[in-house]
Amino acid sequence: MTPDPQREAALFQAAAQLTGPARATFLDGACHGNPALRQRLEALLAAHEQSEGILAETVPAAVPTIRLNLPDAPDEAVGTTLGRYKLL
Amino acid sequence: MSDVTQLLQAAATGHPRAAAELLPLVYDELRRLAAHRLAGERKGHTLQPTALVHEAWLKIAGNDERDWNGRQHFFAAAAEAMRRILVDRARRRLAAKRGAGEVCLDADELDIPAPAPDDQLLTVNEVLEKFALLDPRKAELVKLRYFVGMTFEEAAEALGIAVPTAKQWWAYARAWLRVEMAGTNEAPSSNIQAPSRHAGQ
Structure with missing residues (x-):
């Protein structure tokens, strides 16, 4: 276990x-x-x-691509972001 | 929704039990939204947890969306709720695989993609609980990124910190968790395995 987490974090960041x-x-x-x-x-x-x-940067991108079938999507949804995706 | 708004305000002013009472309401709201989104005309579409959380916030906050204190409490509760949803589902799916009898999974949970395979998710969760005892704020960041799938920008905003700070916190938290998961105090091998498989290394 980590005896002094704040110090350890600071040393880690610097190194x-x-x-x-x-x-x-x-x-x-x-x-x-x-x-x-x-x-x-x-x-x-x-x-x-x-x-x-584990916890590599690519982890969120490894989530399966969403196929959105949203012909009835409300107009106010346009421009909102869903995680890394923006509704155009 | 007024219950949640009141609790958010109470939590923001430091009321001790408000945050704990907030969690089940946020949890219910997320599940309700997930079920609603998946009903009827939304067939063929899966949900990112981030979208659910943002939508729940907009719905709950309404005109108070810019109330930053309440917002942070909400996102903390939402991240915790999402964590529980995903962890519970992973446990039940693994139990089902081991033949522990019939498992009933709620339809609204099935379409929230998991960030990782079930066993890995449970390992990360277990180790994260240890890390949270040492550094709860950094653990919050991990929850927001890992269980909710937030970007650095979204997570930084949810926590009220700068983006570079979020990246630094993430770097340390991730290193800490990886070392802990490797089960020793040596550098983890390139094939991440479950802890304690190599006793004595």
């Missing part, structure tokens, strides 16, 4: 914006003397960088 040596240097400093924290942050960063898997 996630860095790459390569800059990230390593940052983690060295932030996790000095705390190998468990380092391991935890590296696990989070690796999970973050997975392009696929």
Whole structure:
């Protein structure tokens, strides 16, 4: 479990914006003397960088395409958005 | 609808039980809307949960649509209601698959697409409940995106935060949930599996 979630989130956000040596240097400093924290942050960063898997950005788009047969759709529905779709 | 409006106002001013009382009313409203949308002339069309939630809000808020405090409470209740609808359905479908007797699924639930296969949805839900104990606001964001299917823009507006903040929250929440689902404190493997399948790794 996460002992200090706010601190962990803040360190994660900072590290996630860095790459390569800059990230390593940052983690060295932030996790000095705390190998468990380092391991935890590296696990989070690796999970973050997975392009696929659970909760990937493509998840909402994986929902089946809606086929709308709405010849009687009211006029006021035009222009409203349904999630990522806009009724034209 | 006046009940819901009163509760929204009470919740917005911090009345302790209002939010809890709001939930069943919002839940009922979503189901009513889902059934109504699917009746008769709307055949051949499935519903995105986001559309249902927005429509329920417009119906309930009426002239008060711009009341931001009430709106946030409504969306929190709606996300929770949607979560319960989807989780309950996933559990019943899995029970049916395991041959646990005849399962009665309400017709209005069948046409709300799930964001994920049933077992995955239940795993995410379980892990999200743990995460919510640590960071309830970020967990709200996950609910809005995962169970309701909101975009970052919609979710940010529902939560009253900026879009970049929503993206940051999502990045951390997602990483946290993935690590938790992998069941260890190591980086998850590329094939996400249910937790505790690799004891000792």
